[in-house]
Amino acid sequence: MLKILGRTSSANVQKVMWLCDELKIANTREDYGGAFGKTKEPAYLSMNPNALVPTIDDDGFILWESNSICRYLANTRAPNSTIYPKDPKARASCERWQDWQLSVLAPAHGPAFIGLVRTPPEKRDMKAIEAGRERYSAAIKILDGVLAKNKFINGNDLTLADISNGSFVYRWFTIDMKREDYPNAKRYFDEISKREGFKKHVAIGLS
Secondary structure (H helix, E strand, C coil): CEEEECCCCCHHHHHHHHHHHHHCCCEEEECCCHHHCCCCCHHHHCCCCCCCCCEEEECCEEEECHHHHHHHHHHHHCCCCCCCCCCHHHHHHHHHHHHHHHHHHHHHHHHHHHHHHCCCHHHCCHHHHHHHHHHHHHHHHHHHHHHCCCCECCECCCCHHHHHHHHHHHHHHHCCCCCCCCHHHHHHHHHHCCCHHHHHHCCCCCC
16 A cells, blocks of 8 residues: 655645545555654665655655655556646646746745744744745746636646645645735635645645
C-alpha cells in the first residue's frame, strides 16, 4: 500500500492527500516534519536528502517532490483520467501551472503565511509581511485572469494544476489579512471547496 510521510498542515502534503482522495488511492500516512520532526534522522534522509515533506514509499519505490509525486500517482493509478490530460498540449499546460506554483505562487505566499500564521505577533516584521502579501496578491491576480475564462485553472476539468495550486488559494482566502477583490478566484475557491477531498485534506485550518 502507498505510504505517505508528512504532516497534514503542509500544503505540499495536502496536494498528495487531496489527489489520493480524488483518485480513490488507498494509502497510509505518517506524521513527519514540523513539530513532529524526524525528517533529519538518517533513515528519512536516506529517502529524501532535502529533509522536507512529503516523501512516498510505493511498495519500495521512494519518491519526493510533491508535484512529481502527483504526476506519478496519476500516471500509475489513473492513466486515462482527465486529472492529468494525455493530450500533449493540455498536459504541457497542466505541468506549466504546476511549475508556476513552485516558482511563483508558493514563494509569494510565504512571507504572509509564515509571518501571520506561524510567527507570534510580537516577532512579526510587518513591512516584510506586507511586501510579501503584495506579491501574493499579484500571483492571485494572474489566476483571477485565467479563471475569467476557465472553470478550473487548466480548462473545464479539475487537473493536477488545481491540485498543486489549491492549497495556496485556500491560504489566500483564509489568512487574516487584507485581500483585494478577485471575483473569478473567489468563484473558483468556492468551486473547489465543494470537493470532498479538498474539504477533508486542505480546508482544515491553518497552522
